[in-house]
Amino acid sequence: MAVLPDDWAEPDSPAGTLVDLGWLALCLIGFGALALVEPLFFEVPLTTTRVVVSVLVGVPLAVALVGLFSESERVRTYWTGNATRRFVALFAFIMAMQLALRLAPGWTVLVTLATAVAAVPVRVAAYYRHRER
Structure with a gap:
């Protein structure tokens, strides 16, 4: 039994959509935990300006x-x-996120949370749009 369904990359695949939503949920749990237990790792100051800017950056990023x-x-x-290209791309992304967390931890956590929250309805809308084609 495969971990991913065969058609997981197709936008009209119900199983692929569930896989994507599962990864987004995992991202929300991980970065939400970082925001909640911030004193253990780094400071995530929650000011109105930071939240608004994070949403203004995260929503277009999620749509894109x-x-x-x-x-x-x-x-x-x-x-x-x-699979090797996929591994290299994911490794580069993980290293970039580590660098972003080191340089600007508060902004990285807030923008990533905003992006993941905004990506959920956008991915569901993309699924329904492609399913109707």
Whole structure:
């Protein structure tokens, strides 16, 4: 039994949509935990300005990322193709997130949370849009 369904990269795949929503939920749990237990790791100051700016950056980022991954055939082919390329891309992303957490921890946590929250309805809307085609 495969961990991922065969058609997981297709935007109209119910199983693929559930996989994406599961990863978003995991992201929300992880970064939400960082925001809640901040004194153990780093300070995440919650001011109105920081929250508004994080939402203003996170929402367009979520729309762009979900749009790119659900609309671009080239990106879907990249992710379903060679596993080594996928590993290298994910490793580079993880290292970039580590660097962002080191340089600007509060902003990184807040923008990532805003992006993950905004990506959930955008991914569901992309699923319904592609299902009706």
